[in-house]
Amino acid sequence: MAPIGSTRFGEATWRAFFGTPLNAALTIAFLGFAAMIVPPFLRWAIWDAVVFPAVPASCEARAGACWSFVVAKSGQILFGIYPYDERWRPAIVCAIILTLLGMSVRPASWTKWLAVVWGTSMAAVLVLMGGGVFGLASVPTSAWGGLPVTLILTVFALGIAFPASIFLALGRRSDMPVVRIGCVLLIETVRGLPLLSLLFVASIMLPLFLPDSLLPDKFVRALVALTIFAAAYLAEVVRGGLQAVPKGQFEGATALGLGYWSTHFLVVLPQAIRVSIPALANTIIVMVKNTSLVLVVGIFDLISSGKAALADPAWPSPSAETYLFIGALYFALAFAFARFADFLERRGANAR
Amino acid sequence: MLGTAKGRAIAIQVLVVAIAAAALYVVGTATAANLKAKGIPLGWDFLFRPAGFQIAETILPYSPRDPNWWAAIVGIANSLFVSVLVVVFASFLGLAIGIARLSPNPLVRGTARCWVEIARNTPVIVLLIFTYSIWWKLLPQSTEAWHLAPGTHLSLRGLVLPAIRWEGAAWLWWMALAWIVVVAAASRIAAWRQAATGVRPPFVLASVAGGLLMLGAAALSASDGIVVEFAEYRRGNFFGGWQITPELTTILVGLTFYTAGFIGEIVRGGILAIPRGQWDAARALSLRRGQIYRLVVVPQALRAIVPPLNSQYINVVKNSTLAIAVGYQDFMTVMGTVINRTSHAIEGIVMILGVFLVLNLALSSLMNWYNRRIAIVER
Numbered sequence: 001m002a003p004i005g006s007t008r009f010g011e012a013t014w015r016a017f018f019g020t021p022l023n024a025a026l027t028i029a030f031l032g033f034a035a036m037i038v039p040p041f042l043r044w045a046i047w048d049a050v051v052f053p054a055v056p057a058s059c060e061a062r063a064g065a066c067w068s069f070v071v072a073k074s075g076q077i078l079f080g081i082y083p084y085d086e087r088w089r090p091a092i093v094c095a096i097i098l099t100l101l102g103m104s105v106r107p108a109s110w111t112k113w114l115a116v117v118w119g120t121s122m123a124a125v126l127v128l129m130g131g132g133v134f135g136l137a138s139v140p141t142s143a144w145g146g147l148p149v150t151l152i153l154t155v156f157a158l159g160i161a162f163p164a165s166i167f168l169a170l171g172r173r174s175d176m177p178v179v180r181i182g183c184v185l186l187i188e189t190v191r192g193l194p195l196l197s198l199l200f201v202a203s204i205m206l207p208l209f210l211p212d213s214l215l216p217d218k219f220v221r222a223l224v225a226l227t228i229f230a231a232a233y234l235a236e237v238v239r240g241g242l243q244a245v246p247k248g249q250f251e252g253a254t255a256l257g258l259g260y261w262s263t264h265f266l267v268v269l270p271q272a273i274r275v276s277i278p279a280l281a282n283t284i285i286v287m288v289k290n291t292s293l294v295l296v297v298g299i300f301d302l303i304s305s306g307k308a309a310l311a312d313p314a315w316p317s318p319s320a321e322t323y324l325f326i327g328a329l330y331f332a333l334a335f336a337f338a339r340f341a342d343f344l345e346r347r348g349a350n351a352r
Numbered sequence: 353m354l355g356t357a358k359g360r361a362i363a364i365q366v367l368v369v370a371i372a373a374a375a376l377y378v379v380g381t382a383t384a385a386n387l388k389a390k391g392i393p394l395g396w397d398f399l400f401r402p403a404g405f406q407i408a409e410t411i412l413p414y415s416p417r418d419p420n421w422w423a424a425i426v427g428i429a430n431s432l433f434v435s436v437l438v439v440v441f442a443s444f445l446g447l448a449i450g451i452a453r454l455s456p457n458p459l460v461r462g463t464a465r466c467w468v469e470i471a472r473n474t475p476v477i478v479l480l481i482f483t484y485s486i487w488w489k490l491l492p493q494s495t496e497a498w499h500l501a502p503g504t505h506l507s508l509r510g511l512v513l514p515a516i517r518w519e520g521a522a523w524l525w526w527m528a529l530a531w532i533v534v535v536a537a538a539s540r541i542a543a544w545r546q547a548a549t550g551v552r553p554p555f556v557l558a559s560v561a562g563g564l565l566m567l568g569a570a571a572l573s574a575s576d577g578i579v580v581e582f583a584e585y586r587r588g589n590f591f592g593g594w595q596i597t598p599e600l601t602t603i604l605v606g607l608t609f610y611t612a613g614f615i616g617e618i619v620r621g622g623i624l625a626i627p628r629g630q631w632d633a634a635r636a637l638s639l640r641r642g643q644i645y646r647l648v649v650v651p652q653a654l655r656a657i658v659p660p661l662n663s664q665y666i667n668v669v670k671n672s673t674l675a676i677a678v679g680y681q682d683f684m685t686v687m688g689t690v691i692n693r694t695s696h697a698i699e700g701i702v703m704i705l706g707v708f709l710v711l712n713l714a715l716s717s718l719m720n721w722y723n724r725r726i727a728i729v730e731r
Binding site for chain 1 (some may be wrong): 385387463476477481684704712
């Protein structure tokens with residue numbers, strides 16, 4: 001600890017790095033390690049790298065990272081196998097969803113209007129992606145790919161799962177044994193299973209379970225698996241929030257003559273959800289990352305389209321660069337959301 | 353009848369049961385029709401037919417002539433093997449990261465912070481595929497393998513470690529078992545004496561130390577106790593030792609990196625959860641530094657650490673299924689192959705779901721038992 005009153009910057013810094021023998025040893029060890037790792041990485045990623053011109057020949061000449069591949073293939077990585085001439089449509093879809101997410105960050109914007117805007121925008125997103133109306137060429141879900149798939153799966157899975165999770169959480173606290181047991185079984189089974197196995201059930205088992213007339217396509221099946229998975233986890237978060245609402249709130253609502261649904265929707269749930277907002281945000285980050293698993297059941301998400309781009313024989317297949325790019329995209333999404341969750345947590349702590 | 357709350361409750365529950373039964377009926381008839389139309393067989397006899405496919409890396413003995421049920425067990429063993437190793441590595445690394453996050457040294461703190469942020473904000477599958485892709489870029493041919501330590505080689509062929517093998521006599525196992533029984537009994541007697549006299553006799557420490565000494569001496573005196581086998585390099589191949597394929601190494605490195613980041617945050621939270629007053633009070637009682645940690649800090653930190661750690665360990669078991677992304681043959685991948693070869697999809701998936709449910713429930717009840725042991729006893 002620096003002595004009180006010592007405000008000289010240099011001294012405090014010196015103490016932080018070399019204050020005790022252990023600290024000095026750690027500093028030297030970490031610096032030595034960094035000296036081994038950082039310069040070769042920078043040489044590969046920046047000095048020896050090539051960005052332009054974005055043609056295959058540019059990469060063969062240099063020893064470093066082949067960013068020109070990422071530049072040349074960015075359209076294919078971002079939009080997958082979506083028809084080339086129609087790529088403006090998924091681009092607009094990404095812009096819509098990212099803008100809406102950005103707009104929804106301000107707690108002041110959380111009104112009924114926001115729900116209306118989201119609803120209409122999601123309808124517009126589906127029309128834009130699928131086409132078939134307003135003179136847009138029809139594009140089947142099997143041709144959807146890349147970033148819009150990740151965003152659509154995340155937003156739709158969470159959008160459907162959140163209301164469902166409220167009913168699951170209420171059901172788990174219900175006095176009716178059949179409802180309670182049903183909800184407990186569903187929640188605990190789903191939480192005990194890897195998401196991958198749910199995706200396999202959706203892609204392999206559902207075609208056996210359902211008559212052909214009722215069978216949705218592969219994309220929707222993966223979406224159903226993601227939704228059920230998200231609903232089970234969100235239900236536990238909401239239940240935690242419900243448990244945090246004091247009993248007096250229920251008794252007060254009953255004393256006012258409110259019934260079950262009015263008690264919950266007017267009095268209890270608004271308080272419960274406010275308490276669980278930080279945990280909800282964390283679950284949302286987990287879901288953003290989880291959508292990446294759909295590649296295993298053959299949906300063309302970011303990783304699959306990256307792999308497809310790498311298969312081009314004209315290029316030297318710079319896989320590390322491509323996966324760094326995809327990882328950076330996910331990181332940007334999740335990191336931004338994590339900072340937002342921190343903000344909400346601080347705001348909640350200040351409000352109390 | 354619907355006028356009373358009780359009547360409504362009964363009506364709702366009957367409705368729920370009716371809807372569930374109708375859904376089951378639709379699914380059941382559709383499944384039967386689908387199976388018949390596609391000519392898919394149903395039944396468990398495929399388990400006893402020879403598997404007929406290779407599993408590249410196993411910890412249990414396996415050959416393609418073995419039956420499918422044995423292939424499944426070999427797959428479960430592979431999954432558990434990965435999970436246990438990742439849990440052990442990630443726990444130690446996570447502890448270090450959690451402490452490093454609170455270090456006064458900005459360099460240490462910043463490195464730990466970077467680790468945690470990358471692990472928490474990147475999907476595991478991207479981490480795994482990225483690790484796998486740089487594996488082929490960074491590492492040398494086996495002829496120019498990096499010799500990291502005696503008997504430890506790293507190359508495109510994978511990681512080669514010295515194998516530690518136990519070739520002792522069977523009576524040593526019985527001795528170890530007897531030792532565990534003695535330690536358990538000593539701990540009970542010590543607790544009973546403590547309740548009666550207020551002083552805890554050092555029976556446990558004595559029995560643990562005595563047993564270790566005796567076991568160690570016995571293991572050394574047995575002519576073929578612990579054997580350390582170093583890999584030999586001849587004509588471009590490694591022989592002997594413990595050889596780990598690039599796929600398994602990728603899974604271990606990727607999952608450990610990911611899980612350690614999460615555990616680091618849990619450890620950090622647990623340490624921060626202890627109020628300063630606890631340290632001051634312990635010092636005021638003139639406890640020594642070791643005693644403060646052992647009697648005051650660690651027990652309270654564990655209370656905040658164990659429940660989230662429990663879910664992290666379960667997550668490791670679930671995430672081990674991502675081995676499929678790099679081609680390591682875990683339970684999920686093995687069952688996928690079995691399903692493809694026998695087309696018993698329903699039975700295969702039922703097995704997958706059942707095994708993971710049982711594994712995760714067993715793990716969480718074990719951790720809950722431990723959690724109850726360390727929880728605050730409310731009086």
